[in-house]
Amino acid sequence: MRSFHWFYQGVIAPLTVFIPLYYAFVNYHFFKLPQKILLWLLILSGVINAICTTLAYFYIPNLVFFHIFSIVEFDLLSIFYMLVFDRKWYKVFIPVITIFTVLGVINMVFIQNGSQFNSYTNSVSSIIIIIYSLLFLTKQNNTDVEVSWGTNSLNWINTGILVYHASNLFIFLFSNHLLKVDPGLVSKVWMIHDTILILEYVLFAIGFKRCKN
Amino acid sequence: MQKLTNDVLLLVVAGTGSIFLLVVSFILINSRSQNKMLLQRQQLQKAEIAHQKELLNAVIESQEAERKRVGRDLHDDVGTALSSLRLIIEMSKPTENERGHKAFITSTKNIIDKVIKDVRGISHNLSPTTLSYYGLVAAIEEHCNIINQSGKMEVKLENNAEITITSLNLSAATALYRVLEELLNNTIKHAGATTTMIGFDEQNELLLINYNDNGKGMVLNAADNKGMGMQNIESRLNNIGANYKINSGIGQGFNIEIQYKVKQMVD
Numbered sequence: 001m002r003s004f005h006w007f008y009q010g011v012i013a014p015l016t017v018f019i020p021l022y023y024a025f026v027n028y029h030f031f032k033l034p035q036k037i038l039l040w041l042l043i044l045s046g047v048i049n050a051i052c053t054t055l056a057y058f059y060i061p062n063l064v065f066f067h068i069f070s071i072v073e074f075d076l077l078s079i080f081y082m083l084v085f086d087r088k089w090y091k092v093f094i095p096v097i098t099i100f101t102v103l104g105v106i107n108m109v110f111i112q113n114g115s116q117f118n119s120y121t122n123s124v125s126s127i128i129i130i131i132y133s134l135l136f137l138t139k140q141n142n143t144d145v146e147v148s149w150g151t152n153s154l155n156w157i158n159t160g161i162l163v164y165h166a167s168n169l170f171i172f173l174f175s176n177h178l179l180k181v182d183p184g185l186v187s188k189v190w191m192i193h194d195t196i197l198i199l200e201y202v203l204f205a206i207g208f209k210r211c212k213n
Numbered sequence: 214m215q216k217l218t219n220d221v222l223l224l225v226v227a228g229t230g231s232i233f234l235l236v237v238s239f240i241l242i243n244s245r246s247q248n249k250m251l252l253q254r255q256q257l258q259k260a261e262i263a264h265q266k267e268l269l270n271a272v273i274e275s276q277e278a279e280r281k282r283v284g285r286d287l288h289d290d291v292g293t294a295l296s297s298l299r300l301i302i303e304m305s306k307p308t309e310n311e312r313g314h315k316a317f318i319t320s321t322k323n324i325i326d327k328v329i330k331d332v333r334g335i336s337h338n339l340s341p342t343t344l345s346y347y348g349l350v351a352a353i354e355e356h357c358n359i360i361n362q363s364g365k366m367e368v369k370l371e372n373n374a375e376i377t378i379t380s381l382n383l384s385a386a387t388a389l390y391r392v393l394e395e396l397l398n399n400t401i402k403h404a405g406a407t408t409t410m411i412g413f414d415e416q417n418e419l420l421l422i423n424y425n426d427n428g429k430g431m432v433l434n435a436a437d438n439k440g441m442g443m444q445n446i447e448s449r450l451n452n453i454g455a456n457y458k459i460n461s462g463i464g465q466g467f468n469i470e471i472q473y474k475v476k477q478m479v480d
Contacts, residue, residue, distance in 0.1 A: 137243060148251055149244035159240050167233040170225055178225065182218040189225050196233065 005187045010056060013194035014049035016201045017042055023208035030211040034083040038157060038204065041076040045069070064108070067118045071104035074125040077161065081132040084154060085139065096128065117179070122172035126165040133162040153210040160203030167196045268451070271444035278441075283335060290331040298324045341390065349386040350378060350413065353393055357411070365401050367408045374415035380475045381420070388449045389422065389473065395442050396424050396469065404428025404467060422471040430465045 024031070024039045031039065048069045055062040075097050082093035104121045112118050136158050149155055171193050178186050298321060305317050336342075344352035350372050357368040372378070381389070393411065400406050406428030414421040450457050455473040 141243070141247060146251075149247045155244070162240070163233065163236050166236045167229050170228040170232065174225060178221060181221050185218050185222055188222060192226065192229055196229075 003187075005191060006056075009187075009190055009194050010053040013197055014046065014053060016198045017046040017049070020201050020204035020208055021046070023205045023211075027208055027211045031208075034080050035153065035157075035208065035211060037076055037080045037083065041073060041080075042201075042204070044072060044076075061115075063115070063117065067104075067108040067112075067121065070118050070121045070125060071101055071108070074100055074104070074121075074129070077129055078132070081136060084136060100125070100128070112176075117175045119172055119175050122175075123169065126169045126172055129161060129165045130169070133158055133165070137162075151210060153207045156203050156207030156210060160200040160207065163203065164196055164200035168193050268444055268448040271441050272448055274441055275445050279339075283339065286331065286335050291328055291335075294324050294328045294331065298328075344386060344390055345383060348378065349381060349390055352386075352390050353411065356394060356397065360397060360401070366406055368397065369408070369410050371410070371412045374413040374420055377415035377418070377420045377475050378413060385453045385473065385475075388453045389455075389471070392446050392449050392471070393422070393424065395446050399440075399442050400426045400428055400467065404430070406466070418475050420473045420475050422469075422473070424469045424471070425466060426468075427466045430461045430463050430467055432463060433459060433461055 020042055021039075024035075024042070028039075048065050052062040052065050055065075078093055078097045078100075082090060085093075103124075104118075107118060107121050112120060136154075140152070140155065140158075171189055175186065175189075178189055301317070301320055301324070308314060341352045341355070343355050350370070354370055357370055360366065360368050397409065400409055404426050406426035409424070409426040412421075412423040412425075414423070447457075450471065453473065455471055457469055457471045460468040460470075
């Protein structure tokens, strides 16, 4: 008999990815490249979650998929912000993506290999993404003066990204330590993570819905 | 052990919750301020559009008034004179009397002269030929002479901008002429002034025009109640990209300083 925690984390939270996916497919013809990149990230997230849930169901270790997904997620989000910013920012984004990918792979293979949660990769990734997000807010405040905040699709998407990465930073940082204190505790803490993930998906869905504007 | 677990859980929940609240508040404040800025911008744009509409209305109304004036002048002066001429010719009978013949010729000549004078006046009002042939200062001088001769008030003209004023193109010169004409009209109609001073000065590429009258002045803060004449002045100056500053007050006369950057002609 699976617990409610397992059901919430393994089924309910991953399934909510269909909310933004629905709006993405409805408004796909209004999408520009940044929104398309985000759509690919959501599809990938859904697939990885499905694989991990299946593996977990059969008690097969699945941490390696989280390691891979964290690196790809960072790269796709970096490309998303790179496309949103001016071309002059490319020279900043490309080295960041390259260095992060190399360090993420080193961490996956040599440091926090398959047996540990990739807290280093996720924490660093979240900090950099928070910086992207804040830079985006500054840019919007200076340039987006013709339309109201709510009508811009990118504002909702950026809010979703900022809320998810800023709120979960604590969880990513202390995940492995919590595991040492009490393995049961991690499960409870990850329920908070999944609730914020659902909120992120809802904000993405609003963003995709506003793409018409 | 259980207590430690609970404490750690509480700490993580509190930390995550605090950051979550902080981020949400930050986003809310940010979006609110952005929307507020947008609203202010829209209000400004609305006010600007309303002002532009007012100016456009003033231009249309003044065109209409000009047409009416030309129509009235043609009807009252030229039309009446020509009717009189027709009547005189119709009434005249062949006569051997030389005095009668001379009287006929004199009266018809007088009427024809009046028609010529009236037509010249109307044509001058529509487009002063002096302006295109001899420039702004000569046209203004001519206008001032007419006013001075009428005895309505004394207008003095001082030109210290001979070089700059010659580089004025015709459209700018016409606009400035119309502005000065409107100012003089306003002074005659509303200010009750006895003397008006018009000064032309130059500073680098700037043409500076200073207009002063010693009339009763006007209240400046009544921006919403500008008359058609003042709106016309504003519209014409805006059109040529001239800056202006009005100084006036009740009992203090009227003064306007106009600055116009004369475009240098490229060889």
